[in-house]
Amino acid sequence: MKKIITKSICGLMVLSTFISCGNNNSSSSEPSSSEEIEVSETWELVEIPGYTLGNEDTSTLEVVPTTTVRFHFNRADEQYTPWSIWGWDNSNSSGGAAYQFTHYDEYGVWGDVNLVDVAPEGKTCTELGFLIAIDPGGSWQAKDFGSDRFVTISPTSPGGIQHVYLLSGVEKQYPNKDATRKHSISSALITETTKLKIYFGLVKSKDFNFDAKNFTIEQDGKVLTNYAAEEYNSKSKNVVLNFDKELDLTKQIKVSYKFEKNHTDVAIPNYVVLFNSDAFAEKYTYTGDDLGVTFDKKLNPTATTFKVWAPTSSKMVLNIYDNGDPEKQANPTNSYEMTLGDKGVWAHTVTQNLHGKYYTYTVTNPEGTNEVVDPYAKSAGINGIRGMVVDFNKVNSEIQGWDQDVRPDFGTNGTDASIYEIHVRDMTIDPDSGVTKEKRGTFAGLAEKGTTYTNDDNVTVSTGLDHLKELGITHVQILPFYDYNSVDETKVSTDMSMEVEGSNYNWGYDPLNYNVLEGSYSTNPYDGINRIKEFKEMVMAMHSYGINIIMDVVYNHTAKTNDSNFQLLVPDYYHRRYSTGELYNGSGCGNEMASDRSMVNKFIVDSAKFWVDEYHMGGYRFDLMGLVDNKTMIDVYKGCSELYSKVMIYGEPWTGGTSKLKVAHDPANIKNQQTVQASLGQSYFADAGVYVGAFNDIIRNGIRGDNSPGVGWVYGQSSSYGGIYSGMKGLFAETNTAAKNVEPQQVLNYVSCHDNYTLYDQLESKASASRDFNRVYKQAETMVFTAQGVPFMQEGEDFMRTKVNMRGTTGKYDHNSYNSCDLTNHMDWSLKAENVEMFEYFKSLIAFRKATPELTISTRDEIDAVVTEKGDSKTIALEFDCSTKGGNSIYVVHASQDATHELGGSYEILFSNTNREVGSIVTSLDLLPNESIVLKKVA
Known part of the structure; x- marks a missing residue:
């Protein structure tokens, strides 16, 4: 995944396995529900280097409309320099920006967020979201209190400045500095329908004498007295109140505790613990x-x-x-x-x-x-x-041919597939696409047949849908086309955006309405029926060309949190939270969906089944699948495979941060475990016929290097050969029994996708004059398509697509173009014409794999029975001897350096990334650097 603009932090981070929005380096451990708050005994003005003195009193200024929120921040360690504010207009779901602490006073440091700057043009910010972090929007090295927080903007304030006081590590916001010295209620939890648990945040525990008589419990304004307090727990600083009848969950409950004569603190209990209970479910x-x-x-x-x-x-x-x-x-x-x-x-x-x-x-x-x-x-x-x-029976009757639409057959299972990742707008927005202008960048544009581009040298190439057909792939994986949040559908254009600023472009990894098609991909986003008809016409067009559709889905988080429809309908239920109410942020985008809860599981399963049934989807790519529990993934697979037996379901086997779900493999605890590579060979997946798959980042990094970008095997990095051998056998790894138990249809081998650099940009940035670049490029892809498992590539990989950095930032290439412009992201059909020889090579590679069943073996047992490793760290070589099963003995050889390789028999050359004569018989090979050859044993 990659993204995104949301109301929360969606900064870029690079890992060896993926790029995601948000910060994965700082883990947010579960906050302590009881707090011993550390504050100064007295306010003393001490100079803080790097900040300007600013301790003026604004309380006496004229009361005017609020234009600024001033954040005051106190740290006991007085280490302020790395920290700054990340703020966003939560009321209008705008993207965020970093704001610096600029001044100091006797409390600590402070900085301003201008509400006019943070709000979209023409809008007013009524709720400001914020985080205190190190390098927000960049590396996100750390956050001071891990969850998003929000400030309700007062219409007026003295001098137009609304003050918020913060203590390091404490969630609570204080109206003034003196309030930070007082005892407080740190959290209140409804743990059962008759139990309320209250935690205290105490400045000094020895100064606190608990007395249950100081409580006032209200339910929609009515004071409740039908409870008894258990003994106060001085160690964890909490107390439990037991009610003699169930609390009404539909009414707001308010907990007040009078600490002193003139100091009462108030808290609204959350239902998180209750929602996690079997009784509630x-x-x-x-x-x-x-x-x-x-x-x-x-x-x-x-x-x-x-x-x-x-x-x-x-x-x-x-x-x-x-x-x-x-x-x-x-x-x-x-x-x-x-x-x-x-x-x-x-x-x-x-x-x-x-x-x-x-x-x-x-x-x-x-x-x-x-x-x-x-x-x-x-x-x-x-x-x-x-x-x-929507009455789909009526809509479908108005779409000519829909009642006859069927998914094309592509083989036995996923190993017979070849997947090509595309973005709806990218495919046809270029005027050179030949697509009718009014349809460019839309579903309708991708349904248009017979489009071509001819360059000045009179080279003509297919474009758009016809490009997909000519290439010969069996499936397209389409980046999110459900209704997402980040594009304003009232401002969509069929002209290419040439600059990042104002481009109104996004990949769509910020879900708004999961079961609705994205309006910006229709020719009339104001009409909800129009998008349905145009999408189904695109589906039929692809199916008529033998192409199935895999839908990229993001059930791991929502674009909005506090103002999402899920949160507003059932507060605190749909997103994972710590018991104190703080959000888990395993997505790096501010929240994560609580798939482990029964009604979230139901929603995801219902949604997935809907798209397969109504729109004839052929499968799903799950974004950040590690945030979706094992049980939900199993339920999705079973539910969808009942509707379509060859459905392909796979995903990113990782998270974008710390999640409540654990990395574990307990058959008795599947709803509390992340779905990662190591999950998929367990008894409850592969052994149970649940063939959920995952991307193989091990072979990806091994072949072309990590995402930094690093150097891989094709550039002589021989240390990564072990992972490549595993991938060539349709495995993620071979470390234990479960790892060796995964089926080949569960392993997606690839060297690039929408995340990170394109294959061309990755390899070109590390290019060496001593190597033939085109041969390097061809070999990287040839290793994917001659491996057992499921081959995958991204759009334009077949003609050396590049993404030029238009952001004005350091770097020649854009490795995270989620919200860049069309000029960066579009399919450049002139590049296809320029690199038509490379396209023809990819086309022949795909056709060769289809015609060679020994490369698409469908089960683990069959592969294990026929495979033999024949090479070393510098020459990857494997033989798949299917001769006793009615097939051939196929020998696959990839060299990273000059080498002589003895074959041990007579073999016919079937395919090569060089000018080897196909059909010639050889017994040994003098290999060039980055040469790849596939042979068939003849004697």
């Missing part, structure tokens, strides 16, 4: 298949039913709109109060066929009252602000 897990919108009958329906799961809500209102654009219709045409039923599901039936109407829910719960989009909405209006009611 048993009481509120809904298993029905009718969440979202359903109709009373398939043909000519006369009633429309809406259902939404929200067990902690006290009221739910269904809003119906004629228009999906709030600018054109501000208020609903009709609103209906919904009824709460079993398992926390709200429902209402309107006795009309509402196909084509738009809808939202207005939900009231302890978070307040908010209007939200249904997570189960199947289409939407502009920018995904309102869901759309």
Whole structure:
């Protein structure tokens, strides 16, 4: 994954395995629920080098509209220099920026965030998100308190400056410096429906004498007295209150404790521990298949039913709109109060066929009252602000040929596939694509057939969809095309963006509405039906060319957190949190979805099945699959394979930071474990026929070097040969029984994808005059396509695509172009014409693999029975002897340096990345550096 602009930190970081948004270097351990807060006894003004004295009193200034938030930061170690502020407009989901601490006073250091600067043009920031970090937006070396925090902006303040006081390592925000010296409630947790656990943050424990009489517990303003306090735990600084009847989860509970005559602190309890309990899951897990919108009958329906799961809500209102654009219709045409039923599901039936109407829910719960989009909405209006009611039977009947559409057959299983990663806009936005201008960059553009480009030398090449057909791949993996957050659909253009600033471009790894198609890829993003029809026409066009579609999905996190529809519907349920309420951030993007909870698992499984069933998807690539628990991945595979037996499901077997999920392999604990490479050979995956796969970063790094960019085997780095041999046999590694148990269809071999440098940029940056660059380039890909497993490459790899850095930053190439411009990201068809010989080589390589079943062996047992390693660290050589099984004995040889290699028999040359004569018989090989040859035994 790579991304992204979200309300939170989405900076770049480079690892040997991947690039993700956010910071993975600083681990955020679970915060202590009890705190001994360290503060100064007195306020003493001491010079802090590197900062300007600024201790003026703003309280006496004229009260005017707030334009600035001033963050005051105190560290007991007085080490301020590396730290700064990362701020973003959370109310408008804007991207973030770094702000420096500039001044000091007797409290510590302070710095300002200008609300005009942080808000998008024409918008007003009403909630500011922030983090205190070292090098935010860059390396993210560390964060002082790991979770996102938020400041509600006061409409007015003295001098227009709103002050926020912070203590290092403490979540709480204080209104003034004196408040930091006082005892507080650090957190309050509803652990059971009759239990409330309160933790205290104490300045000095010895000065605190607990007395339960100092509590005031309110539920929607009504004081509760029906509880008894257990003994105060002075070690962990907490106490448990037991109620004689269940607390009402739909009402806001407020906990107050009077520490002194003039000092009372207040906290709102969270439900995190309760949500994690088996009791909650048993009481509120809904298993029905009718969440979202359903109709009373398939043909000519006369009633429309809406259902939404929200067990902690006290009221739910269904809003119906004629228009999906709030600018054109501000208020609903009709609103209906919904009824709460079993398992926390709200429902209402309107006795009309509402196909084509738009809808939202207005939900009231302890978070307040908010209007939200249904997570189960199947289409939407502009920018995904309102869901759309869709009768797919009616829509499908209007798409000529959809009822006849079938996925193309591609072989036995994934080992017969060849996957090509694309981005919808990249493929056709270039005017040289030959695609009709109004369709460039859209689903419709990718459905257009017969497009070509001819250069000044009269070289003509296929483009767009026809390029995919000519190349001969079996699957395209398309970067996210669900409705994502970062592109403004009202400003989409079919012209190429030539600069990063204002490009309105994104890869889409910031999910907004999971079951809705992205509007910017349609020719009319205001019409929720239009995008469905155009996408299905693209699907049919690809299927007619023998190409299946794999959908890139991001179920690991959401673009928004506090204002996401999930959070507003059921606060604190859908995202993983520490018991104190702090968010886990294993995605590096501010949050991670709690797939281990039953209703999040259900949503992911339901969503995946929907896309396979309704849109004829051939599989999924799971972004940051390590954040999706084993059980959910198993459930997705089983559910989707029932709909389509050859479905391909694989993902990135890592995370982007510290997660609640553990790296473990316990069959009894699969819902609490990360899905990583080592998971996939376990009894509950491969042995159980659950062939979830993963990217093989080991062979990737071994062949071409790590992401830094490093130097790999093709440039003589022989130490990485062991991982390459494993990959050539369709394995990630050979370290233990489970690692050797993985099936070849679970191993995706590759040397580049959208993340990090393109293959050309990676290899060119380390090019050596002593090596033939084209031969190096061909060998890197040839090793992928002659390995057992599933071969994968990214768009343009076949004609040496490059991504020029247009950001004005250091570096010739852009290795993280998620929000760059079209000029960086587009498929440059003139480059294909220039490098047509390379394209023809890739085309022949793909065709050769398809025609050579000994390279696409479908099971682990079969590979183990026929494979023999024949080389060393400088000459990778393997023989796959299938002669006793009705096939041939195929010999694969790759040399990194000059070498003489004895074959031990007579072999016919079948394929070469040099000018070797195909069909000639040899018994030994004098190999050139970076020469790759495939042979067949004849005697």
